[in-house]
Amino acid sequence: MRRAVSHLAPVLPLLQEVGQLFTGAGHELALVGGPVRDAFLGRTSGDLDLTTSAPPDEIERLLKPWASTTWDLGRAFGTIGARKGDAVLEITTYRADAYDRTSRKPQVRFGDRLEDDLVRRDFTMNAMAMRLPDLEFIDPHDGLAALAERTLRTPATPTESFADDPLRMMRAARFTSQLGVQVAPEVQAAMRELADRLTMVSAERVRDELVKLLLTSAPRPGLTLLVDTGLSDIMLPELPALQLEIDEHHRHKDVYQHSLTVLEQAIDLEGPRVVPGLGTVEPVDGPDLVLRLAALLHDIGKPATRRFERAGGVSFHHHELVGAKLARKRLRELRFDKDTIKAVTKLIELHLRFHGYGDGEWTDSAVRRYITDSGPLLSRLHLLTRSDCTTRNRRKATLLSQTYDSLETRIVALQEQEELDAVRPELNGNQIAEVLGIAPGPVLGRAYKHLLAHRLDNGPVGEQEAAAELRRWWAQQPEAGK
Incomplete structure (x- = not known):
């Protein structure tokens, strides 16, 4: 508790000041959810979420003379926002919602007890609070114990919690990656049982939760959980479809595990990058959603194009083109914006182009086309192509890396000579x-x-x-x- 309070030290005076403002007016106020959890984890939280017994109109009345500015976009759900200096607060009236489990729309009801508000939250580690201004710790569902065990549990039964809001199942997957926790067995069982209920959630909310997962530092555990529980079958079926049956002679690699590894390797390449012979080159700043989506989905055309050859071996001819079409369809259904869809599908289309480079046989014309076809995605294409090598053969991996070093060197030389970033014919x-x-x-x-x-x-x-x-x-x- 001392460590948590110490971590809150930069914002503690402000929290206690607003706490005194509310208690002086006869209301309760508590810091709740993510900021409390993150304080115990020693993480910096960008949010200051508070909950109160005061109704929305009273929250606004108290905040207006105290804060620099206020806003009420969440008034229907009991939330009033405020800025005080550099700090942003969101204060919400205690909630005691009931859910229509056929449509997932909550019937917003305000409550009068903090404990009633906490039981409706998604996970026990998010159902902890600190009363203000005296910092009394409130933990009716043993969230701190779950946090210490790094285990995700729900305040109500998992079945009740996920039936109320099926998106919480995707949030569980995100937390496994974001916080490095594991879901409790009963939570995972409920996710399997209720996976179909995710169809009740809007595509936009599913997309936003998937994006949050992909932008964590280690999305693989969360993605694995989505696949293992059947949730991915609902919102991203192309991912579990990569679990192709491995033939008994192992003539092709596990495409599913390969894709997750490519994603991890692409993430490792984000940020400052040095190429031998070139030094520091243009980075792809992370976390980069376009690169990560392309890395995860680059081989989704393989299941549809797999062919067992008479001479042995397996082929996936034109899987990059089929994969780009599948990715475009899926990303549209998830309501991604047009620019993201265009960029991701272009990277998938181009991710095999490098393998025609061989030992450097490409003419300058071929290199120019590589640059022109990738356009502003060139830096991302560099990382995707490099991360697509998951062979355990060190000699082969080293050779591929050196070959790509050679290609990047030629690209830089041509760009400097001809300014290909803005190539035009000599005549307009x-x-x-x-x-x-x-x-x-x-x-x-x-x-x-x-x-x-x-x-x-x-x-x-x-x-x-x-x-x-x-x-x-x-x-x-x-x-x-x-």
């Missing part, structure tokens, strides 16, 4: 129209694309040579004689 649209004597339209667009391809294949050639190439191309077009 007006110049093309003037050379060919044509008006703007589809033919001009085709001419522009031809000059761009010529530029990618041959590098900078100058305006004179570009005009000569344009005339050669035009002479072969059906429109030239009209």
Whole structure:
């Protein structure tokens, strides 16, 4: 308790001040949930969540003269927000909700006892509170013991808790990754039993919880729990589908475990990065959602493309293209934004391109196309491709790493020479129209694309040579004689 209070020291004067404000007006006030849990864990919490016996109008009346500003976007749920200096507080009236378990919509009811509010919370380690201003510790459901055991339990029975809000099952998976805890056996059993109830939760809420899980420092345990309990079958069925039956001769690796390992390796590569011979290169700052989604989903096209060859072995031809289509469909259903979907699917499409590089046989033209096709995703593609190597053969892994070092070196050299980040044909649209004597339209667009391809294949050639190439191309077009 002393350590927890010590960890709260930076905000303790403010908490005690607002506590005195509420108790002086005849109300109870307590710090609750995540901030209390994190104080015992020695973690810094970005939230200051408080709960009170005061109704929303009274909360607002008390806060307005005290805080720098207040807002009431959560008034219907009893929450009033406030800013005091740099601190942001959210204060919510005690809740004693009842749930319509056919639609998952809570019938918002305000309560008058802290204990009633705590029993409706998701997990016991989040059902601890500190009364303000005297810092009395309230723990009716032994949350501190569960925290010490690193075990996730529920204040009510797990079946009741998850029936009230099925998203809590996904939150359990997230906490296994975020807090390094394990779910209690009865909690895991209830997750299996009630997994189908996740269909009642909106796609947006499921997406947001998945994003929080993926952005933790170690998402693998949470993802594994989603698969093991059947929750992933509901919200991300492509992940458990990667558990392909391994043939008795083990002619292909475990794609599911491989994908989780690729995700871990991609996370390890986020942040500052050094390439031999180049030094520090452009980093992908973490946590990066696009990279992590692409790493997790890069092989989801394999189940649909697996073929056992007559000569032995297994093939997955064009799985990157099939996987990109599957990822696009799934991410749309989860209501991800268009930019994220476009970036993730492009990375999946391109993740095998490097393997055509071999021992460096690519021409400069091929390297240019690699750069151009990846566009602003190039740095992420570097990390995805590197993380896709999970072989235990050290010699093979070292060779792949050195080959990619070579490719990155060539890319940097070409970029410095030709400024490929903004590659354009030597002639713009007006110049093309003037050379060919044509008006703007589809033919001009085709001419522009031809000059761009010529530029990618041959590098900078100058305006004179570009005009000569344009005339050669035009002479072969059906429109030239009209």
